[in-house]
Each structure stands twice: as C-alpha cells, then as structure tokens.
Amino acid sequence: MAKHQHFLGYDQINSLLFEPESDVDDNLEVADISDDEELYVAELEESVLEEDESAVDTKVEDDDDDEGPIASVFTTTTLPSALNSHALPPQEERSTKRRGELQPARGAPINRIEEDMVQGRDGTLWHKEPNPALPPMFTPRIEPGGPTSSVSSARRVVDIFSLFLDDEILQEIVVHSNVRLALLRSRYHHNGNADLRDIDVRELKGFIGILVMSAIRNDNHTTTKDMWDPMEGNPLYRCTMSEHRFALLMRVLRFDDSTTRAERWKDRLAPIRKVWDHVMANCRRLYSPGPHLTVDKQLVAFRGRCPFKMYIPNKPAKYGIKLVLTCDVDTHYMCNAIPYLGKDTVEVPRGLTLGEVFTMNPVAPFHRRGRTVTTDNFFTSIPLALALEREGVYLCGTLRQKPYVPKQISEKVLPIKDSVAVFNYEHNLTLQCQQVNRTKKVMLLNSLHHNPSEVEKRKTDIQMFYNLTKRAVDIFDQMWATSNCIRKTRRWPLCLFYGILNIVMVNSYILYTSMPFSKSMPRRTFLKDIVFDLCAPQV
Structure with missing residues (x-):
C-alpha cells in the first residue's frame, strides 16, 4: 500500500481552530478505520500541551486498490473542547484543581485481572469488571466551605481572633493562674522585689500578643534575655511587660482547678x-x-x-x-x-x-x-x-x-x-x-x-x-510551622496551649480571607495587626 502524507493548509487550520464547537464535524474527533487501512497520527509534545497551545496533526493515506485513495483524518486541539472530549482544557483543569475536585473525565481503561471473580483471605468477593448499575463517579453537590453567621459580628482583625479565644475562656485561665500566683506569694513574702500581683484578662491578652509576635519573628526558641535586649529585641516586648513578668506568667499559667483533678483522673x-x-x-x-x-x-x-x-x-x-x-x-x-x-x-x-x-x-x-x-x-x-x-x-x-x-x-x-x-x-x-x-x-x-x-x-x-x-x-501543618509560638517547656499542658495558639492564628487568617469584606493582606501583616490590638492596652 502506498502511503502519502498531506498537511492541512493555513486557512484550513484556522477554520478548524476557530470554528464554533457546535459546528465541529464528529469525524474529526475519532477517525473511522477499516481493516485494510492504517492511521498515522503525529504525537503532540507535552511542552506544547503545558503551554496551552493548539496543535493539529493530520495524516492521510492512500489505498492500493482501484477505488482510489481513502483519506483518514485525526485532529487534536486544546482550544475547542469538543475536539478532545477525554481531557479538560488546561485553563478549566487548573480552576478545577483549585476547587479540590475532579470532573468525571473518561480516559483509557486500566488493567484488569484474568479471573472474573477473586476473593480475599476473609472471603470478600471482588469482580473483574465494574458494576454496570453504578455511574463512573459520584459528583458531590455540596456548596464550598465558608464562614457561618456567627462571624458576622466581627469587623476588625482582632475580633476574628477573639472569636476563638474569647473573654470567657481567658477569664477561666486567669482564675486558675491567680491561684498558682497566690501560692507563690506565700513562698516569696520576704522578697519585696518579686512582682507577684494577680493577672487580669488585659494582661493575659498582652502575654498572648507577645507569643504571637515571637511567632512572627521566629523568636520562639530565643531566650527571654535576648528578646528583651535593647539592641537585638523588639521594642514591643519591653513596652508590654518586663522580662521577669513574662517569665513568671509562663511559670504560673494554669488551665484547670488542680484541687479537683483527682476526680478527673481517667x-x-x-x-x-x-x-x-x-x-x-x-x-x-x-x-x-x-x-x-x-x-x-x-x-x-x-x-x-x-x-x-x-x-x-x-x-x-x-x-x-x-x-x-x-x-x-x-x-x-x-x-x-x-x-x-x-x-x-x-x-x-x-x-x-x-x-x-x-x-x-x-x-x-x-x-x-x-x-x-x-x-x-x-x-x-x-x-x-x-x-x-x-x-x-x-x-x-x-x-x-x-x-x-x-x-x-x-x-x-x-x-x-x-x-x-x-x-x-x-x-x-x-x-x-x-x-x-x-x-x-x-x-x-x-x-x-x-x-x-x-x-x-x-x-x-x-x-x-x-x-x-x-x-x-x-x-495546614506548613502554615503552623511558619508561625510557630511553641517555646521550650517541661509542662505538656503549656506546650499544648502554645499549639492551640498556633491553630487559632492559622484558622483566624483563613477565616478572614474567606469573609466578603476582607482585603488582600499577607498573613504576617494580619498577625501584626492582632499583636498591636492585644498589646496596646498594656503599653
């Protein structure tokens, strides 16, 4: 059989690429091939597909019989989706990946086992062919996630942060921490310089603000001496509270009533x-x-x-x-x-x-x-x-x-x-x-x-x-690691409290970016706004 290769002209290519999808000939999508014919299709390079360029490769062949040449055309493009029904266009595929879901596109079938039916060691039966009564894929019909109506009252950045750590739970921490402080005061009553006054919610917010700022500046593994150093440290630390007071709060911070803990031993x-x-x-x-x-x-x-x-x-x-x-x-x-x-x-x-x-x-x-x-x-x-x-x-x-x-x-x-x-x-x-x-x-x-x-x-x-x-x-773990406030401690409840702050920092930023009134803001700037609002009453 004599084989001849023909290429479409410039006008023919333009007519294929820019013709409306409804007018595309069905024969261009899949070529009909008889037993005596061979179809040669030029493979498209992957780089051309990734750059979202349209490519058209055609092969036409002649037969040796008396009926004359028989033309078979196979066309592949990435612009009109009707010309390639088995793959999403690159732009549409990218938007689908952002939504985190796949459309039920069909491609080449995968391998099958030789037996019609097999079973596991526990007797579970598995079939060679898919169940014909089921669709190829179930498509979820749930709306994308977003903030609930409970967030509607938030108007500032710090308001979103406070929705997670509200005054109710902060007051609970203050009460139990002051009990520990009272015990320390009985031990240090001869030391007149010890700053052992009770904590209030405002000071606890300033303490949390310092922890958030240490996460922004990656100071979580820096000693408090270096953090409060006039030359190397951030002035916000010194304006909010003294180094001794900050170290004392880390020592006395408590989250439950220790006198009733024996009742909750399980x-x-x-x-x-x-x-x-x-x-x-x-x-x-x-x-x-x-x-x-x-x-x-x-x-x-x-x-x-x-x-x-x-x-x-x-x-x-x-x-x-x-x-x-x-x-x-x-x-x-x-x-x-x-x-x-x-x-x-x-x-x-x-x-x-x-x-x-x-x-x-x-x-x-x-x-x-x-x-x-x-x-x-x-x-x-x-x-x-x-x-x-x-x-x-x-x-x-x-x-x-x-x-x-x-x-x-x-x-x-x-x-x-x-x-x-x-x-x-x-x-x-x-x-x-x-x-x-x-x-x-x-x-x-x-x-x-x-x-x-x-x-x-x-x-x-x-x-x-x-x-x-x-x-x-x-x-989420990567976002946690880039703004990590966990400091070195021997008390696992305090370590877990640092982890709670990390969760709140990441979730509050995601919640802010999901709200309709939010402005484009880097997470570092978002956390700085929270720090200033938390520490301002203490300055």
Whole structure:
C-alpha cells in the first residue's frame, strides 16, 4: 500500500481552530478505520500541551486498490473542547484543581485481572469488571466551605481572633493562674522585689500578643534575655511587660482547678481539657466545611514527661503529642481535632480499629450526604468505608495489606506505573493497585469512583482525586510551622496551649480571607495587626 502524507493548509487550520464547537464535524474527533487501512497520527509534545497551545496533526493515506485513495483524518486541539472530549482544557483543569475536585473525565481503561471473580483471605468477593448499575463517579453537590453567621459580628482583625479565644475562656485561665500566683506569694513574702500581683484578662491578652509576635519573628526558641535586649529585641516586648513578668506568667499559667483533678483522673487531658474543648467548639461553630475533608496526623513537638507522648520517626520533631486533624481541602481550615491519649483511653467498638475510630470521631460533626473524606493507610479500611457510607460520606485513601485484599492484586506483577483495579458489588467499593517501582505497590480504596480510567500521564482518576485532596492537613501543618509560638517547656499542658495558639492564628487568617469584606493582606501583616490590638492596652 502506498502511503502519502498531506498537511492541512493555513486557512484550513484556522477554520478548524476557530470554528464554533457546535459546528465541529464528529469525524474529526475519532477517525473511522477499516481493516485494510492504517492511521498515522503525529504525537503532540507535552511542552506544547503545558503551554496551552493548539496543535493539529493530520495524516492521510492512500489505498492500493482501484477505488482510489481513502483519506483518514485525526485532529487534536486544546482550544475547542469538543475536539478532545477525554481531557479538560488546561485553563478549566487548573480552576478545577483549585476547587479540590475532579470532573468525571473518561480516559483509557486500566488493567484488569484474568479471573472474573477473586476473593480475599476473609472471603470478600471482588469482580473483574465494574458494576454496570453504578455511574463512573459520584459528583458531590455540596456548596464550598465558608464562614457561618456567627462571624458576622466581627469587623476588625482582632475580633476574628477573639472569636476563638474569647473573654470567657481567658477569664477561666486567669482564675486558675491567680491561684498558682497566690501560692507563690506565700513562698516569696520576704522578697519585696518579686512582682507577684494577680493577672487580669488585659494582661493575659498582652502575654498572648507577645507569643504571637515571637511567632512572627521566629523568636520562639530565643531566650527571654535576648528578646528583651535593647539592641537585638523588639521594642514591643519591653513596652508590654518586663522580662521577669513574662517569665513568671509562663511559670504560673494554669488551665484547670488542680484541687479537683483527682476526680478527673481517667481523663489524661484533664489539665487543659476545658480550654481545648472550648476552642475546638469555636472552630466547628465558626466555619462550615466544603464537600471534601482530609483526616491526618500532626505532631506537636514535646520532649518532656507526658503520659501520652508519641514517637513518630518520619516527623521532623520525632517526639511529641499526636493530634488527629480534620481540614477542609479548599481552604485548609482546621475544622476539628482530637488528641491521641493512648490506646487504653479510647473505647473501640467491635469490628473497628483504633484508626477507624479516630477518623469517625473528628468527622462526626460534619456528616452530610455527599461529603468525601480522604485518609492515609493508618485510617483506611473497609469497615471505615461502610461506617461512613451509612452517614452518606464517601471515602478515598491509601490502604495497607489487609485480609480482604486478594492475592491476585497484591502479588500481580505489573509494568512500573501501571494500575489494576477490582470491584466489590456488595459494598460498592473499588480497590486499585499501582506498581510504583519494582518492589513497591500502592493500593487505594475508594467508594466514590466506580470505573477508574487513566486520565493524565498513566494516573487514574482515583489517583488524581487522592493527590488533590490529601494535602489539606500537610498545608495546614506548613502554615503552623511558619508561625510557630511553641517555646521550650517541661509542662505538656503549656506546650499544648502554645499549639492551640498556633491553630487559632492559622484558622483566624483563613477565616478572614474567606469573609466578603476582607482585603488582600499577607498573613504576617494580619498577625501584626492582632499583636498591636492585644498589646496596646498594656503599653
């Protein structure tokens, strides 16, 4: 067969690119190819696609028979979406990623297993083909997250900050701290220079303002002597209170009634439980999350004595207090958090694991039909997916080797970056396994996508969704680290109070940027405005 290559002229290319989508010929999208014909398509370079340029490659071939040449045309462009129905235009794809969700675009099908049906060690059945009764993907119909009506009264930056740490809880801290101060006064009654007067709410706000300023200037690991140094320190520190007074407040700060703590011995968080619950309730009350949530771990650095101190080797701090955070994917707002107090302090229902309980509890206030939760392999399991599905919540997360994972998936040898999927009809679940390298595989359990396909560079729509929604807690952790006020201390309740201040600083800024009257403002400037309003009465 003789082959000839023809190219479209300049006018023909313009007519294809700028013709309205409704007038585009259906034959340009997929070419009809007979058995005796061959179609040659010029591949588009990835750089051209990334720069959002339109490219048109055509090949026309002749047949050797007597009927004359037969033309077959295949056209690919990135401007009219009708010419490429399997991929989103770059501009539309970028806006979709900002919303943290994927459109149900269809691509090349992924690998299938050889058997029609397989089962795990516990008897869970998995099918080769997707359930034809289910759509390829469920699309959430929940509005994006934003502030609630409780924030409408805030008009200044410091008002938003005060919605989390209000005067009620600050007064509670003042009362318990003054009890400790009274005890110290009985010890230092011979020292006339000791500044042991009682604290009030105004002075406590000034103390918090200094901690916030130390987070802005990265002075949290600087000694108080250097912070109050006339040459090196910030004048705001010296204007607000003396170095001795600041050190004294750090020493006497208390968050509960120590005389009744024995009655609450079962609660390991008793020394700061009331403050923690109050701030978390405000976090849930002030913000309504969007359709996608992320649950993940965070470590508050602490190396002192603590009955529930954890060691996590892959965290920068290694040792500390573990928190399980629930964050909104779109804004990274921390909606809820639960501290890990040890295995023996959590009541685990029969059939669930500890990781599943620590996913259900922080997500419980946000159960709403159509919402999705993304987790890592510490939390993800089939019982968790079923428990969330009963509340109308969908799950997507990486999965460890479990008894319900069939060996046909875990032991199947795939080319690197290739994926294979199986489907559970009973619970409407999809299990996908990708060969990351020669020895490592990553498994994803999903109740949202029911017919995965490759949509971008051998990545499936399940992987794309997971990559877009898994980062919310990590980004919140980065924002925490850039404005960290945690100082060196041997008292874990004080360390956790510093962590509460970090949460309030990040959440108040996210809340401010989500409000309609807010102006564009860097977070550093936002926190400075809070510091000046907190410290001004003390100056």
